[in-house]
Amino acid sequence: METKILFRERRSVTFFNKDRDINDQLLEEIINLAVEAPSAFNLQPWRIIVVKTEENRQKLFKLANQQDKVLEAPVTLIIVGNKEGYSEKNPVWTEMLQSVGGDEQMVSGAKEAAAFLYGSSDERKLKFAESNAGLLSMAIMIAAKEFGVDSHPMSGIDFDGIHKEFDLTEGESVVMTISLGFYDESRQLYPRRPRRLFKEITTVV
Numbered sequence: 107m108e109t110k111i112l113f114r115e116r117r118s119v120t121f122f123n124k125d126r127d128i129n130d131q132l133l134e135e136i137i138n139l140a141v142e143a144p145s146a147f148n149l150q151p152w153r154i155i156v157v158k159t160e161e162n163r164q165k166l167f168k169l170a171n172q173q174d175k176v177l178e179a180p181v182t183l184i185i186v187g188n189k190e191g192y193s194e195k196n197p198v199w200t201e202m203l204q205s206v207g208g209d210e211q212m213v214s215g216a217k218e219a220a221a222f223l224y225g226s227s228d229e230r231k232l233k234f235a236e237s238n239a240g241l242l243s244m245a246i247m248i249a250a251k252e253f254g255v256d257s258h259p260m261s262g263i264d265f266d267g268i269h270k271e272f273d274l275t276e277g278e279s280v281v282m283t284i285s286l287g288f289y290d291e292s293r294q295l296y297p298r299r300p301r302r303l304f305k306e307i308t309t310v311v
């Protein structure tokens with residue numbers, strides 16, 4: 107789909123067709139396209155929990171303020187940001203070493219810079235995790251639309267409850283959830299609301 111159309115036709119779909127599943131291959135294709143999203147130092151400080159079983163959808167429904175789309179959509183993703191994604195443990199550093207032709211000095215400089223920029227305060231850690239995983243989230247919704255799949259992002263959720271019930275680690279943060287599925291066309295979405303445009307939201311300095 108043309109990019110302009112993708113942007114204009116993506117909606118937060120409130121009603122999903124309960125009879126249409128997303129097969130594993132389609133979900134994989136969506137995620138594998140979305141991970142082309144940029145991230146700081148290409149560290150990709152994120153992971154995704156795919157909530158699919160009836161039991162887990164019920165659990166998430168309760169933790170998402172009982173928003174019906176969690177039960178109607180075949181899958182809901184929990185987008186998890188890694189507040190420690192700059193650390194040595196991240197396998198991306200090893201891949202980076204290979205991609206810069208084994209230049210260890212360059213990679214150790216990048217590691218040091220990342221540790222300072224993204225790990226030197228709790229605020230920086232959280233911004234690092236959430237800004238990068240936020241970009242992934244948008245990429246998932248656009249990639250889904252490219253494959254004809256509708257989405258709905260949610261932050262009206264119990265972040266702490268999801269963190270606990272879905273066994274996230276201390277270094278991880280729940281960024282948002284995204285339901286994925288197919289719009290139930292028998293129900294009416296409210297019309298797309300207008301956006302505030304360039305003149306209203308920019309200050310040129």
Ligand SMILES: Cc1cc2nc3c(=O)[nH]c(=O)nc-3n(C[C@H](O)[C@H](O)[C@H](O)COP(=O)(O)O)c2cc1C
Binds near residue numbers: 261
């Ligand atoms: C980060 C984020 C969190 C959101 N949380 C919710 C939510 O919890 N419940 C809901 O009904 N809509 C939620 N929305 C959907 C917005 O209301 C919707 O994106 C906005 O009204 C614009 O509509 P559109 O996405 O159809 O263009 C959320 C959107 C974003 C980006």
